[in-house]
Amino acid sequence: MTKTYSEILISDQDITAVDSSTTVATYTYSKEHSVEMDQNYRQQCNIAYNKLAKFTSFKRNWDLSNGEKINDECLDNAKRILKHMIFLSLPVPTPVPLNNGMVQFEWHNENKHLEIEFINPFQIDIFYLDEDSSKPRTWSQSISSSFEYIYMYVNKMN
């Protein structure tokens, strides 16, 4: 069963407001675009999204190790990139809060590991490690720059 929300933008509420009785839902990314997802994928999206929402309440010392309050702008960027990933049906990351108040996304698939760290409101650092090859791949990019490399590496985590 497919359910279409033709006029709904993905927002904080939409991700969690989907009717759980449907086996397949369609999220609308914009008025022109929509993406279908099965129940398992939708569940992963909800878990990731709910984690990010939870991190907004993490105040100073959230980890009992003097952790910084989680930065609101980094959280907003993380939510935006997560939505973009959902739209592209990419593997869903696990969001992780960092002691320095930032956030990172992680994917692990046996010996392959990918991390995107939101290091400030404008920039992300990306780290990819394939334990079967010799050197990790790393690079930095602006939040607003091309999604091409992220897409390529996140797809490797399938």
Add this chain to the structure above:
Amino acid sequence: MNKSFMSDALISPIDNSIRDEAILLRRVHPDLFVQDSSDGKHRLSSSVFQNDKGTLSLSVIIKDRTGLTIDQILSGDYKDYGMASFTAKFARENNQGIMHTPIQEYFGHGDLIGDKGTRKNKTIRYKFIKHCKFERAPIIR
């Protein structure tokens, strides 16, 4: 012990009386456990081995100096936390110094001192994750 990462002045407090076989414990916040898509099992996030902000240090508990059980260590505010462990020998082999730094809460408190990599090279953190054993899984709510 490899001392190349620090000056002698900073190395002096490192406790050589901690045996290589000593077990070092690291408490892990529930949100620092992540899922591996290959088998669905949980593993540690690399951030578990990220030094505290602005320092070269990470808090650990030296098991044989605590006099406490894992359950006692993970009580109160830490009741949902998991616990990972690794050996002092492994830490030293990866250029980490170990200091016994008792605090009021735990006599067995220690610091793991050394470079844990950067955002652009987290390979050492992955070595620790691979070596670590789970003493107790977290309670994920």
